[in-house]
Amino acid sequence: MESGRRPAWLGGVFRVSAEHPGRDLVAGLVLTTLLVPQGMAYAELAGLPAITGLYTSILCLVAYALIGPSKVLVLGPDSSLGPMIAAVIVPIVAASGADPVALASMLALMVGVMMTVAAVAKLGFVADLLAHPTQLGYMNGLALTILIGQLPKLFGFSVDADGLFAEAGGFVSGVVNGETVPAAVTLGAGGLLLILLLRRYLPKVPGILVVVVASIAAVSLLDLDVDVVGALPRGFPPFTLPHASWHDLGLLAAGALGITLVSVTDTISTASAFAARTDQEVQGNREMLGIGAANLSAAFFQGFPVSTSGSRTAVAFQAGARSQLTGLVGAAAITLLLVLAPGLLKNLPQPILAAVVIAASLSLADLPGMRRLWRQRRVEFALAAAAFLGVALLGVLPGIAVAVGLSVLNVFRRLWWPYRTVLGRPAGVNGYHDVRSFPDAVREPGMVIFRFDAPLIFANARTFREEVRAAVRAEPKPRYVVVAAEPITDVDTTAADMLEELDEELNEAGISLVFAEMKSPVREKIDRYKLTRTIDPAHFFPTVEDAVSALREDAR
Numbered sequence: 261m262e263s264g265r266r267p268a269w270l271g272g273v274f275r276v277s278a279e280h281p282g283r284d285l286v287a288g289l290v291l292t293t294l295l296v297p298q299g300m301a302y303a304e305l306a307g308l309p310a311i312t313g314l315y316t317s318i319l320c321l322v323a324y325a326l327i328g329p330s331k332v333l334v335l336g337p338d339s340s341l342g343p344m345i346a347a348v349i350v351p352i353v354a355a356s357g358a359d360p361v362a363l364a365s366m367l368a369l370m371v372g373v374m375m376t377v378a379a380v381a382k383l384g385f386v387a388d389l390l391a392h393p394t395q396l397g398y399m400n401g402l403a404l405t406i407l408i409g410q411l412p413k414l415f416g417f418s419v420d421a422d423g424l425f426a427e428a429g430g431f432v433s434g435v436v437n438g439e440t441v442p443a444a445v446t447l448g449a450g451g452l453l454l455i456l457l458l459r460r461y462l463p464k465v466p467g468i469l470v471v472v473v474a475s476i477a478a479v480s481l482l483d484l485d486v487d488v489v490g491a492l493p494r495g496f497p498p499f500t501l502p503h504a505s506w507h508d509l510g511l512l513a514a515g516a517l518g519i520t521l522v523s524v525t526d527t528i529s530t531a532s533a534f535a536a537r538t539d540q541e542v543q544g545n546r547e548m549l550g551i552g553a554a555n556l557s558a559a560f561f562q563g564f565p566v567s568t569s570g571s572r573t574a575v576a577f578q579a580g581a582r583s584q585l586t587g588l589v590g591a592a593a594i595t596l597l598l599v600l601a602p603g604l605l606k607n608l609p610q611p612i613l614a615a616v617v618i619a620a621s622l623s624l625a626d627l628p629g630m631r632r633l634w635r636q637r638r639v640e641f642a643l644a645a646a647a648f649l650g651v652a653l654l655g656v657l658p659g660i661a662v663a664v665g666l667s668v669l670n671v672f673r674r675l676w677w678p679y680r681t682v683l684g685r686p687a688g689v690n691g692y693h694d695v696r697s698f699p700d701a702v703r704e705p706g707m708v709i710f711r712f713d714a715p716l717i718f719a720n721a722r723t724f725r726e727e728v729r730a731a732v733r734a735e736p737k738p739r740y741v742v743v744a745a746e747p748i749t750d751v752d753t754t755a756a757d758m759l760e761e762l763d764e765e766l767n768e769a770g771i772s773l774v775f776a777e778m779k780s781p782v783r784e785k786i787d788r789y790k791l792t793r794t795i796d797p798a799h800f801f802p803t804v805e806d807a808v809s810a811l812r813e814d815a816r
Contacts, residue, residue, distance in 0.1 A: 283580030288589020290579040293469040294572055295336060295590050296597065296605070298620070300489065301613040305342030305406065306564055307350045308364055310489050310613070313337045314594050315497035316368075316563035320554035321591040325584035328550025329543045332534055332581050333527070334590075335554045338567040339620035340526065341519055343405055343656040345564055348515030352508050363512065364564035365502035368555045370516035371523070371565045375552030378520070384544025390525045391667040393633055397644035398663040399624045401651025406621035413614035414448035416441025416486060424652050443484040447475055448611030455619045464578070468616055472608060479607040487610040492602040496595060497561040516565070518660040523567035527551055530570045534577065571623060643670055678714030680727050682734075683744060683804070692744070692804050704808055708735050711744040718754035725762050738771055742807050746777035756789040763794045774799040776807040 295317050303313030320335045328335070349363040378384075390398070405424055411431045412419045417439040419430030434440070451471040458467030478484060504512060527547050554566050576586050597604065633641035643666050650662030683692040684701030692709055695701050703709070708731045712724055732738055751759070763773045773795055778786070783800065786792065801807035 281585065284583050284585035285589055287576050287579035287581035288586040289593060290466065291334065291572065291576045291581070291586060291590045292593040293466050294575055295594060297468050297472045297608070297613070297616050298569075298572070299337050299594075300605075300608075301616040302337035302339055302342045302620075303564070304610075304613060305339065305410075305617050306337070306345035306364065307353075308345075308360055308564060311492050312361055312364070312562055312564060314492070314598060315561050316558045316566060318497065318591045318594050319557040319561050319563055320566045321587040323553040323557035324550045325587045325591075327553040328584065329546040330531055330534070330550075331583050332573060332577050332586070333531060333547075333568050334572040334576050334587060335551065335566050335568055336572060337564070338523075338526070338569055339406065339617060340399065340402055340522060340624060341565055341567050342617075343402060343409070344515065344519050344522065344660070347656045348511060352511060356505070356508070358505065358508065361562050362500075362503050363508065365500065365559045365562060366504040366509075367512055367516055367519070368559035368563055368565045369502045370513055371520050372552045372555030372557075372559055374516055374520045375524070375548045375555060378524075379545045379548035379552060382545050384524070384528070384548060390521065390663055391643070391670060393640040393644040394647040394663040394667045394670075395525065396626055396629050396633070397647030397649075398651055398659060400626060400630065400644075401648040401659055402656065403621045403625035404648075404652060405656060406624070407618055410614040410617050410621070414445065414452070414611050414618065415439075416444025416448075416611060423655065441486065444486045444609070444611045447478065447484070447486060447609050448615050451475055451612045452615035452618055455615060456622070459619070466575075468619075471612060471615065472605075475609050475612045476605070476607045479609055484609070489605055489608040489610065489613070491606040492598060494602045495599055497563075499560055500562050502559050515657060518657055519565050519567075521664065522660060523551055523565070524548060526570075527568040530568045530573060534573060571620070640670075643667075672719065675714055675717065676719045677723060678712065678720060680710070680712045680724075682731055683709040683711055692808075703735070706737065706739045707742055707808065707811060708732055708738050708740070709742045709744060709804060709808075711747065713747040715750035715752075716748050716755040716759075717750060717752045721755040721758040724755070725758055728762065732766070732769075732771065740772050740774050740811050741766060742774045742776055742804065742811070744777055744804050745775045745782070746779070748782060749779065751782055751785050751789075753789065756786070756791055760791055760794050763791075767794070772796065772799060774801070774807055774811065776801045776804045 296314065299313030299317040300310035301313070303310050303316070317336045324333070324335045345364060345367060348367060349360050352358055352363055353360050408424055408428050408431065412427075412434060415431075415435065417434050419427055419434060421427045421430040451474075454471050454474075455467040458465050458470065479486065479488060524544075524547075528544055531547055551567070558564065558566060630641065630644060633644055646666055647659070647663040650666075651659030654662065681694045681696055682703065684695045684698065684703040685692055686698035686701040689698070693701060694711070695703070708728075710728055710731050712720075712727070714720060716724060728741060728743075732741060759773070766773050775795075778800060786795075801810065
């Protein structure tokens with residue numbers, strides 16, 4: 261290797277700012293104040309011991325710094341993945357008594373392998389399987405699920421229920437029956453309110469850190485009767501091989517697939533948001549490689565699946581982070597905490613961790629986005645609402661399946677029933693245009709100029725034929741059907757058979773099928789299908805205007 265060169269796979273840690281490395285150091289320390297309480301809170305959200313959140317944070321930060329392409333993205337335990345992890349491991353633990361930490365580590369291993377394989381196969385486009393409306397609905401449903409699930413903990417009691425409505429009913433029943441712990445609800449609700457107020461009015465103040473320190477002091481000085489985290493195990497996380505029974509691997513793999521999809525989508529979105537600020541291009545496949553490495557590293561040290569955090573990335577960036585040295589500083593600080601002062605957080609109240617999770621869930625929700633969809637496009641609002649109901653009614657994992665399915669069906673719907681119209685010539689405007697946009701446009705006598713805005717494939721071949729027939733019936737004695745084919749980017753064999761049958765049908769009625777503005781690759785397929793046996797080769801024109809002029813002459 262030449263001097264000064266580094267392997268292409270090495271990532272952001274080697275892009276440390278030569279001018280201001282101190283910024284990354286300070287940003288790393290600031291980031292640590294967020295990583296510790298959120299890591300612990302999101303671990304419990306996933307149904308795991310709080311300490312596993314810190315183990316996970318250390319390993320994923322180091323791995324992404326070495327492999328990941330982004331200068332500033334921060335990986336770690338994530339509020340959107342916590343319920344998904346819990347949805348996978350909690351039923352298995354309840355049925356077989358398996359070790360939840362081992363199951364979560366196996367889940368992280370599977371996610372890491374899937375990410376790595378997808379990166380090598382250049383499958384970064386899988387992030388597109390979650391369209392924005394369905395992702396919006398899914399995240400809103402997830403926010404509500406997290407909120408309802410954390411309310412009992414915020415009020416100082418627990419609920420043994422499964423599902424949104426059961427958990428909501430259990431919470432209401434607990435409050436009505438007097439199970440609320442006054443000290444817990446005071447700390448939890450007060451802490452949540454303070455986090456939200458500081459986030460809204462003093463965003464530069466580390467609200468979570470303020471609340472954590474204040475709550476620990478309150479418990480220590482006032483001897484409040486609330487559940488606390490307790491002393492954490494001392495030392496660096498031990499190397500542990502993930503393991504699970506063969507019987508559980510199927511459910512783990514299904515969960516890992518959903519987590520991988522959500523994680524990739526979230527990471528690509530966050531990377532895109534910060535790429536312009538750091539003069540970088542989004543590298544989807546490299547990002548998947550980095551996330552895969554982070555998950556694999558966490559898997560062997562009692563960790564669980566991780567993703568990119570937009571909020572933590574924003575905090576680090578605002579604090580001056582300009583390279584992955586920030587993440588390494590955060591990992592080192594957490595390690596020092598575990599080695600030198602594991603008892604520092606022993607009096608951290610559980611209701612405060614619930615407040616941290618609820619604050620994160622509120623940031624996942626986007627009600628203005630739903631209102632915007634309602635105003636701008638009702639069909640996409642319906643998709644978002646269906647995804648929301650999928651999560652709320654069926655659960656987190658079925659909800660992600662519903663969201664992906666709706667995204668795919670929406671694509672299919674647009675192909676199956678695309679926009680189509682008849683063209684005419686408006687007064688004072690050059691060319692031929694949509695008669696819906698220009699109701700006064702003059703239609704060419706004896707011609708139907710038809711436009712179909714989609715590839716012509718098996719899914720919409722029948723639609724194309726029926727729409728052409730309807731347009732012909734609406735026009736008095738047409739002699740030509742001119743297809744403005746510029747939007748048609750493909751013709752498959754099913755559509756080719758349809759075109760042949762349609763041309764023969766039109767010919768019997770004394771009508772010729774004509775094409776204008778057809779792309780060269782599509783015309784080559786027409787020739788390959790030998791459609792010119794029935795469609796006159798002279799009936800292909802470079803523009804609609806050329807077709808109309810030639811057909812006028814032919815009609816004389």
